[in-house]
Amino acid sequence: MRTLAIDIGGTKIAVGLVIDGQLTSREQFSTPVANNAEDFAQQILTRSQQWLELVDSIGVSTTGLVSKAGISAINPDTLAFPTPFPLADCLQQQSGKPVAMLNDAQAAAWYEYKMLDDKVDNMAFITVSTGVGGGIVINRQLHKGNVGLAGHIGHSVIDSQGPTCGCGQTGCVEAIASGTAIKKASDACFSPPISNIELFEIASHNPQAEAIIDRSANAIATLCCNLKATLDLDIIVLGGGIGLALGYLDRVNQLIRQRPQAFQISVVPAQGDYDACLLGAAYQFKD
């Protein structure tokens, strides 16, 4: 199986050729400015011309909500095009190939699920980076929901007295645990400001840094236990720049072990790197 994989971000687009589950080549370019989906699809296909004749299918992962109508957003400012944006239909019409499209965090979740050594039935993927996102697999199928919202677990409210989130709610996991939230807390604490990487480096001997990271890890631990209670998951996979930062996963697992037994769940590190979304996009056709 040869699939053209396309990962659409707010600022850049990655395209690659996936043969039998392996990413064999990739390229990246700035997200084009386009007023309509026809132009946008045309520009992507032009940039992928060298692979187009070789592939059987096209798998797309994208920022935003993916529904039958196309791509839309919870926050329209994060998308570079008008919504709903019927990109999959346009790619299919112009290329003549079957096209499948997923939200990018859902695509990464699907890739991580496929990478698990022990096949499990129910799993969640959580990425903690600039924001907090994820995807959910139930009964070995990626759960997307009718409007594509499934897996936006960063917007679970866990503290009604907590900080305001960019989504408009108060006390979302994202507003407490994300890299952005950590940086905000760090900047209020340290002068001159330090990076999140430096914050993790000094945490072992600096109680203030330790407290900031612990607050984030505690929010993620709560999210994990909530997901276990709601969905009776078998495992959770944690990724993202913060999720995979020094000692973070161990903290989350330690905090989970302090919760009641019924809500405890094993959290393991993500296998994928920056190409998890591309591979997940292609893996829609893998079986």
Ligand SMILES: [Zn+2]
């Ligand atoms: Zn939110």
